[in-house]
Amino acid sequence: MNMTAQDDGYITADGRKIGPVMMEMKNITLRFGGVKAITDISFDIREGEIRAIIGPNGAGKSSMLNVISGFYVPQEGEVWYKGAKRPPMKPFQVARQGIARTFQNIALFEGMSVLDNVMTGRLNYMKTNMFQQGLWFGKAQREEVENRESVEKIIDFLEIQSIRKTPVSRLPYGLKKRVELARALAAEPTLLLLDEPMAGMNVEEKEDMSRFILDVNDEFGTTIALIEHDMGVVMDLSDRVVVMDYGKKIGDGSPDEVRNNQDVIDAYLGVAHD
Amino acid sequence: MPEQFYWGLEAAFNGLMTGVLYALVALGFVLIYKASGIFNYAQGVMALFAAMTLVGIMEGQVPFSHLINATFGTEVHHFGWHLPAVLGILLTVGVMILFAWVVQKVVFKHLIGQEPIILFMATIGLAYFMEGLGDLMWGSDIKTLKVGLPQGTNMWLDETTYRLFGYGFFINNLDIVATVIAIALVAALVMFSQYTKQGRAMRAVADDHQAALSVGINLNFIWVLVWSLAGFVALVAGVMWGASSGVQFSLSLIALKALPVLMLGGFTSIPGAIVGGLIIGVGEKLFEFIVGPMVGGATENWFAYVLALIFLVFRPQGLFGDKIIERV
Numbered sequence: 131m132n133m134t135a136q137d138d139g140y141i142t143a144d145g146r147k148i149g150p151v152m153m154e155m156k157n158i159t160l161r162f163g164g165v166k167a168i169t170d171i172s173f174d175i176r177e178g179e180i181r182a183i184i185g186p187n188g189a190g191k192s193s194m195l196n197v198i199s200g201f202y203v204p205q206e207g208e209v210w211y212k213g214a215k216r217p218p219m220k221p222f223q224v225a226r227q228g229i230a231r232t233f234q235n236i237a238l239f240e241g242m243s244v245l246d247n248v249m250t251g252r253l254n255y256m257k258t259n260m261f262q263q264g265l266w267f268g269k270a271q272r273e274e275v276e277n278r279e280s281v282e283k284i285i286d287f288l289e290i291q292s293i294r295k296t297p298v299s300r301l302p303y304g305l306k307k308r309v310e311l312a313r314a315l316a317a318e319p320t321l322l323l324l325d326e327p328m329a330g331m332n333v334e335e336k337e338d339m340s341r342f343i344l345d346v347n348d349e350f351g352t353t354i355a356l357i358e359h360d361m362g363v364v365m366d367l368s369d370r371v372v373v374m375d376y377g378k379k380i381g382d383g384s385p386d387e388v389r390n391n392q393d394v395i396d397a398y399l400g401v402a403h404d
Numbered sequence: 405m406p407e408q409f410y411w412g413l414e415a416a417f418n419g420l421m422t423g424v425l426y427a428l429v430a431l432g433f434v435l436i437y438k439a440s441g442i443f444n445y446a447q448g449v450m451a452l453f454a455a456m457t458l459v460g461i462m463e464g465q466v467p468f469s470h471l472i473n474a475t476f477g478t479e480v481h482h483f484g485w486h487l488p489a490v491l492g493i494l495l496t497v498g499v500m501i502l503f504a505w506v507v508q509k510v511v512f513k514h515l516i517g518q519e520p521i522i523l524f525m526a527t528i529g530l531a532y533f534m535e536g537l538g539d540l541m542w543g544s545d546i547k548t549l550k551v552g553l554p555q556g557t558n559m560w561l562d563e564t565t566y567r568l569f570g571y572g573f574f575i576n577n578l579d580i581v582a583t584v585i586a587i588a589l590v591a592a593l594v595m596f597s598q599y600t601k602q603g604r605a606m607r608a609v610a611d612d613h614q615a616a617l618s619v620g621i622n623l624n625f626i627w628v629l630v631w632s633l634a635g636f637v638a639l640v641a642g643v644m645w646g647a648s649s650g651v652q653f654s655l656s657l658i659a660l661k662a663l664p665v666l667m668l669g670g671f672t673s674i675p676g677a678i679v680g681g682l683i684i685g686v687g688e689k690l691f692e693f694i695v696g697p698m699v700g701g702a703t704e705n706w707f708a709y710v711l712a713l714i715f716l717v718f719r720p721q722g723l724f725g726d727k728i729i730e731r732v
C-alpha cells in the first residue's frame with residue numbers, strides 16, 4: 131500500500147479510491163486545567179478513508195474526536211476542513227457542515243422511539259417553516275415523506291426494521307449503538323466519527339458492526355474516523371491508523387506499519403503482536 | 405336530586421376556570437423545565453408583566469413615562485391612541501419574544517452547566533427584576549383589561565339547565581371562553597411539538613443536550629424558543645386572569661399555586677400540568693364547598709399544598725412525570 135502524501139490520493143490494496151486530504155489537524159493541544167489531554171498532535175483524514183485512532187485508556191482519543199466535532203475547543207492548534215481553516219465553531223455548527231458522530235457512552239433520545247431518534251438526524255434537511263409544517267401544507271408534507279423514505283432506507287440498511295417503533299430505552303446496549311449509528315447516517319454526513327462503536331459487544335455483534343462500517347464507506351463513500359480498542363477489528367477495517375499514548379502521537383501509518391512500530395509495541399506490550 | 409348536589413356541581417364548574425389558569429402557568433413551567441432544566445420562578449411574574457404590557461400597549465401608554473418625566477421635566481403619559489385587542493396581543497407577543505431573547509442572551513447563556521439551584525436563584529432575581537420593570541414601564545396601579553372577552557353569566561346555560569333539571573347553573577361566560585382557549589392553546593402546542601422541525605428539535609433538547617448538539621440543533625435558539633412559548637402561555641394566562649380580576653400584583657401569586665399543580669402533574673409532563681391544574685382548581689372549590697363550612701372556611705389557601713404533600717409522599721414523580729429510578 132502506498133502511503134506517501136500524493137495530494138490527490140491513492141488506491142488501496144482492495145481497489146478503493148482514497149481522495150485528497152479532507153480534514154487536517156495541525157498541532158492540536160488540549161488541556162483540562164493541569165491535565166494535558168492532547169499534546170501537539172497533527173494528522174490528517176483523507177476523503178473516502180477509514181481512519182482509526184487507537185491507544186490505551188486515557189490516551190486522549192475521545193478528546194481528539196471531541197475536538198473534531200467541536201465539543202472541545204483546543205487551546206492551541208488549527209483545524210482545517212475541506213481546504214479551509216475552520217474558525218471556532220459550536221458542535222451544532224460542525225454538525226451542519228456534514229460531520230456526524232456517535233458517542234462512547236451513547237447519547238440517544240431515550241424517551242423517543244428508534245424511528246424518531248433516526249428522524250432527528252434529518253432535522254437539518256427540513257426546510258419549510260414552522261407555520262407551513264404546523265398546517266401541514268403540501269410542501270411540508272412532501273418534505274416529510276422524503277425524509278421518512280431516506281430514514282427507512284437507513285433503517286433497512288442497518289437491519290433494525292423490527293425495532294422501528296420500540297422506545298430506545300428498552301433496547302440492549304448493542305442495538306443502541308446501532309441506532310446511534312443510524313441517526314448519524316441519517317444526516318448523510320461527509321465525515322462520520324465513531325467513538326468505540328463496538329465497545330461492549332459480543333463477537334457476532336462486532337462482526338455485524340464491522341460489516342456495516344465497511345458498507346457505509348463503500349456504498350455511500352462516507353469518510354470514517356473511528357476509535358476502537360479491538361486490534362483485530364482495527365487492522366481489518368482501517369486504511370490508516372493514528373496511535374496515541376498519554377496525549378501524544380506515537381505512531382501514524384498503515385495497519386502494518388503501526389503494528390511493527392516499536393513505540394506502539396511498547397505502549398501496548400504485546401497486544402500488537404497478537 | 406338534592407339542591408346540595410347542584411351547588412356542589414356548580415362549585416366544581418367554577419373551579420374549572422381557576423384550574424385552567426393554574427394549568428396554564430404550570431404549562432409555562434413545564435416547557436422551560438423540560439428543555440433546559442431551569443425551574444422558572446418568574447413564570448407568574450411573566451404573566452403579570454405580559455398582561456400589563458398588553459394593557460399599556462392597547463391604551464397607548466408611554467412606557468417609562470414616570471422615569472422620562474422625572475428626568476426631562478416633561479409631561480408625557482399617552483400616545484393618544486387606542487389599539488384593537490388583536491394588534492395589542494400581536495405586539496405583546498413580540499415583546500415577550502424579545503424578552504425571551506434578552507433573558508437567554510444576558511442571563512442563562514452565561515450560566516450553562518451550572519447547578520440547578522443557581523439557575524433557580526437566577527430566576528428569582530429575574531422575577532423581582534421583572535416586577536420592578538413592569539411597574540417602571542407601565543405604573544403600579546391596578547389596570548382593567550378589556551380585550552372583548554364575554555363577561556357575565558351564560559343565560560342560555562342557566563335557562564337550559566333550569567328546564568332540564570329544575571336548577572339553573574350559574575356559569576360565567578368568561579370561564580367557558582377561557583376553557584375553550586386553553587384547550588385550543590394546548591392542542592396547538594402539542595401539534596407544534598409533534599409535527600414541526602422546531603418542535604422536534606425542542607423535544608430532542610428536552611431529552612438529551614449532547615445528542616441534540618450532535619445532530620446540529622442550536623441549543624440557544626431552542627431555549628429562546630421555549631422562553632418565548634412560555635411567555636406566550638403567560639400572556640394567555642395573564643389576559644384571562646386580568647379580564648376577570650383586573651391586572652394587579654396578585655396575578656403573579658398564582659405562580660405559587662402552580663407549584664402544587666406541578667407536584668401533582670409532574671414537572672416534565674404537559675398533560676400532567678393540565679390535569680393537575682384542573683384537579684387543584686376544581687378540588688379546592690369542592691373542598692371548600694363540602695369541608696369549608698365545618699372548619700370555618702378559607703380552605704382554598706392550603707388545600708392545594710396539602711394535596712401536593714400527600715402526593716409527594718405516595719407518588720413523588722407526580723401523576724404523569726417520568727419515574728424516578730436512582731442509578732447506582
Ligand SMILES: Nc1ncnc2c1ncn2[C@@H]1O[C@H](COP(=O)(O)OP(=O)(O)OP(=O)(O)O)[C@@H](O)[C@H]1O
Nearest residue numbers: 162165167185186187188189190191192193194234
Ligand atoms: N471533560 C473533561 N474534563 C476533564 N478532563 C477530561 C475531560 N475529558 C477528558 N479528560 C481527561 O483527558 C484525558 C484523556 O481522556 P479521553 O477520554 O480523551 O481518553 P480516551 O483515549 O478516549 O480513553 P478511553 O479509551 O478510556 O475512552 C484523561 O486524562 C481524561 O481524564
Ligand SMILES: [Mg+2]
Nearest residue numbers: 191192193234
Ligand atoms: Mg474514549
